[in-house]
Amino acid sequence: MSKQRKYRFSALPLRENSEKTLYEEREYGITHLPFEVELRLCNAIRRGDSEEIREIADATLSQTISAGHLSDNELLQTKYWCVTVIATAIHYAILGGLDETDAYNLSDSYIRDIDAMKEPDACIDYLRNKAFELVKAVNSAKNKLSVSPSIRQALHYIHVHLHERITLEKLASETGLSRDYFCELFLKETGSxxxxxxxxxxxxxxxxxxxxxxxxxxxxxxxxxxxxxxxxxxxxxxxxxxxxxxxxxxxxxxx
Missing domain, CATH: 1.10.10.60 (Homeodomain-like)
Known part of the structure; x- marks a missing residue:
């Protein structure tokens, strides 16, 4: 007896004839996740809107999730779908202001975790939880974007070179500011x-x-x-x- 699934997931029928596939999709009403829903989700990530994410996730996951036929294996089908969602979400997170290095590191981490999952439902639960984590990261990045270009450059340098010894002289040099003015501006704009x-x-x-x-x-x-x-x-x-x-x-x- 197959295990009762928490989420309903439907893969579109696999057909070599694309016209036949389109006919069956229209005939039986089975389609990919509507583009409008995907666009709302991605724009919510870009804005850092956690409430919109919650609303979309609850509405989408309460229905049958439809996706293209990616694998004959149910678990792999779910994993591949999750990876496509992650790739799209990360793109919009970057558009929302998330540092590219941070974004791609998160993407790699999410995909590794999905790859290790043993149950389809666990993949979707994980994806839902990480959507909120991604929104939080975008909002944090937006706060950093509110600072001046010079301080933003310094923050990025610190982020990239965190494993190194970072000096005030190096930061001031990177931003083109004097050491004293850099320290004054950094404190004023970051509170630290x-x-x-x-x-x-x-x-x-x-x-x-x-x-x-x-x-x-x-x-x-x-x-x-x-x-x-x-x-x-x-x-x-x-x-x-x-x-x-x-x-x-x-x-x-x-x-």
Whole structure:
């Protein structure tokens, strides 16, 4: 007995004759996801509109989801469809202001996760949840876009070179501003000093790397801290626990 599916998914009939396929689609009313719905979804992602995403997702998933015939295997059919949705959504997220590097990293991560799924319904649940994550990322990017081009350039440089040692002199040079004026402008537009911002971003990355299973020594090296002890001091000040203890807790939670 086949497992009861949470979502209804229908693949269009596979026909070599495109005219026959079109006839059957018209005859039986089975079509791809309407372009209007897809466009609404993509524009909602571009705007960072989570409520619109929720409304579209609820309405779409309550009905039969129709897609082209991508595979004879039900799980692969769902996975391939999810990948096409991800590719389109990422494109519109970039149009909404999400940094290209961030966007494509998210895309790669989403597709890897989908590839590892064992059930069709799990793929669709995952896709729905990640739509809200993507909208959140777009909104965060929009906030960064509200700053001046010089500071936006600095933020992008920090993002790309986060694993390196980043100096004020280098940031000022990248933006074409004097060191003092750059620091003043950065604080005014972001509410944070360059040093504090870089430290916060490095700590977020450190947390992610520790959760992936890397040890404190490895993370300190990757993030270009002068020593493990310095990294430990900064991490403990931010999270209230040493990176080694954080790593141990993470490993313990997994096992």
């Amino acid at each position: 000093t360059p040093h504090s911002y870089i430290t916060e971003e490095k700590m977020k990355e450190a947390e992610r790397l520790l959760e992936e299973g890397l040890c404190a020594r490895e993370v300190a090296y990757i993030l270009s801290y002068s020593s493990q002890s310095h990294f430990t001091e900064v991490f403990k000040k931010r999270f209230g626990v040493t990176p080694s203890k954080y790593h141990s807790r993470r490993v313990s939670d997994i096992h």
